[in-house]
Structures are given as structure tokens and as C-alpha cells.
Amino acid sequence: MTVELAYLAASIVLVFVQVMLAAAAATRVRGRDWNAGPRDAPAAPLGPVGGRLERAARNVLETFPLFAAAVLTAHAADAQSWLSVAGASLYFWGRLVYLPLYVLGIPYIRSLVWMVATAGIFLILAALI
Structure with missing residues (x-):
């Protein structure tokens, strides 16, 4: 497995964790009936942390x-390089x-991160050139 594919696999886990944290926060505020139901009615606000999640x-x-x-794409094109690994x-x-920067409500640094x-994505694309 290439380094890039290992980061892809780790990112899949990270995405799953984020989605589950957001779902848990929503269920905590809105309840199990909301979670199990069709969610047709307007939902209760999540509050600051739940909303950030x-x-x-x-x-x-x-x-x-x-x-x-x-x-x-980089993997299929056999275009692995230091650029794709760095990206x-x-x-x-x-x-x-x-x-955590988002959940803690830290502005500017969060945007920089x-x-x-996002620059990482562009580095991977640059490896294709």
C-alpha cells in the first residue's frame, strides 16, 4: 500500500468519526425519536458545540x-512522488x-488549517503534471 492510500484509509476513518460525533450530538439534543424518525419536522437547534460538530x-x-x-487518480496514473505524499x-x-479548532470555536487559525x-489536494494534483 502506498503512503497516499494509507492516508486515504486514515481519512476515511477520520470522516466516519466526524460524522458519528455530529450524529451523537444531534441525538443528544433532539432525542432518539428524532434520530429514528423521518425528520420531517423542523429540528431543534443543536447549540454551539453540536452545531459546530x-x-x-x-x-x-x-x-x-x-x-x-x-x-x-494519482495511484491509477502511478504518479506517486514527494508531492503526492506531502499532499x-x-x-x-x-x-x-x-x-478541534472548529469545535472550540477558534477563528482564523481554523481557516488557515x-x-x-486543501492545499494538500492541490499538491496531489500537481504530482499528476
Whole structure:
């Protein structure tokens, strides 16, 4: 397994953990009936931490498909290099650091970490050139 694929696998776990944390926070506030039901009625607000967990989960779900596609494309093209390894590393570690920064409500640094993680995707794409 390449380093990039290992980071992809680790990122899958990270995404799953984020989604589960957001779901647990929503269930804690909204209840098991809401979780098990069709969710047709407007949902109760989650509060600051639950809302941040939900938004962080949505955010990772927006970038993860791009990361996965970049890693898989680089793998299929046999374009692994220091750029693709650095990019996969930046994405994973950036996303890992991003979650607590978001949950704690730390501005600016969180945005900088998001940019670092996103730059990782572009490094992987640069390895294809």
C-alpha cells in the first residue's frame, strides 16, 4: 500500500468519526425519536458545540471526495512522488487538527488549517503534471 492510500484509509476513518460525533450530538439534543424518525419536522437547534460538530462534518464531506479522487487518480496514473505524499499528509493532518479548532470555536487559525488541508489536494494534483 502506498503512503497516499494509507492516508486515504486514515481519512476515511477520520470522516466516519466526524460524522458519528455530529450524529451523537444531534441525538443528544433532539432525542432518539428524532434520530429514528423521518425528520420531517423542523429540528431543534443543536447549540454551539453540536452545531459546530455538524458544520465540521458537512465541511469534511465537501472536501473528502476531492481528496479521495485526487489520491485514486494519482495511484491509477502511478504518479506517486514527494508531492503526492506531502499532499496526502497535509490533507489528513490538517483535517485532524481542523476538527478541534472548529469545535472550540477558534477563528482564523481554523481557516488557515483548512487552507493547508486543501492545499494538500492541490499538491496531489500537481504530482499528476
